[in-house]
Amino acid sequence: MYVRKKHNRSGSTSVVVVSKAxxxxxxIKSFGSSISKEGIDSLCEQAATWIRSFGYQQELDFDDRKGKEVEETKRFLSNIDNVLINGTQLHNELTNYQRSQIGVEVVIHKNVNYKNSPLYAKIRADVEKLLKRI
Structure with missing residues (x-):
């Protein structure tokens, strides 16, 4: 439903609520006619109020007259973002915890890059020195 201004032959403008189905x-309903712009605007406001109260179609409010609903929607969407972020963070933490429960042998077999580390080379050299002494 919407408000329609219909120009008449007499020069006046009628204001009606129209539905398309x-x-x-x-x-649906006529709200009268007027020649003056103020009268037409008043009739349009009455028609818009009637549509809001009639209940067939909710009016989309882009003028921020319903700031509370807008704020509630923003809060709801930010909560969704937080859940997504926390969900990813939770997944990462859970994966790290599960990996920390794996035995050292499994980790060493899965990851062979430790052989390139300077610390491993130093330990290996120390162990070789020790074995030569024995």
Missing amino acids: SGKYKE
């Missing part, structure tokens, strides 16, 4: 327009 199955490709056909149907006048």
